Amino acid sequence: AQSVTQLGSHVSVSEGALVLLRCNYSSSVPPYLFWYVQYPNQGLQLLLKYTSAATLVKGINGFEAEFKKSETSFHLTKPSAHMSDAAEYFCAVTGYNDMRFGAGTRLTVKP
């Protein structure tokens, strides 16, 4: 079975600061890992995904994530936060059968 834990339900950063959103996974099979972003009253948009190729994955809007098997982590980062990055972010994991989502992390960006 697969599961995801997102550490921190709320993260607040200043504009221009580093964004770090944490995700740890559990999977009994080689996982595929995803980060999605959700803006208010909208659906989820795929940011990036890891599918066992390069461990450092680059996504849209300047985000990237690194797969670390030894730490069972897939943290999302962005070097410099922009006001438009304020949203909720979901980490997800799939194995062979279904996709499981974390509870989400709400990112606030302060001017």
Next chain:
Amino acid sequence: SQTIHQWPATLVQPVGSPLSLECTVEGTSNPNLYWYRQAAGRGLQLLFYSVGIGQISSEVPQNLSASRPQDRQFILSSKKLLLSDSGFYLCAWSLNSGIGVQETQYFGPGTRLLVL
């Protein structure tokens, strides 16, 4: 390219009334289809998924049901809504690459349901 539609965008319904939410996908054939619910301040809960017409799997027993009358149409229904059914309902699709292969899921814009 593929697109996914959901309607209505928002819905206010009294307790005990019926519900029908519709989701359609364009630009692909035989997709896997999913219904999720997102309650306020909580993550996504998978309600139903379908790998083909008439094939529905339920993840959580409740007063909701799902149907897939056509290849690219997925409907979420209820005969009598409860207050606890309020939430944001998201439909998603993925490629159907066979048993044991999980493709990326792509989400629709969602339906905000308020049960009063």
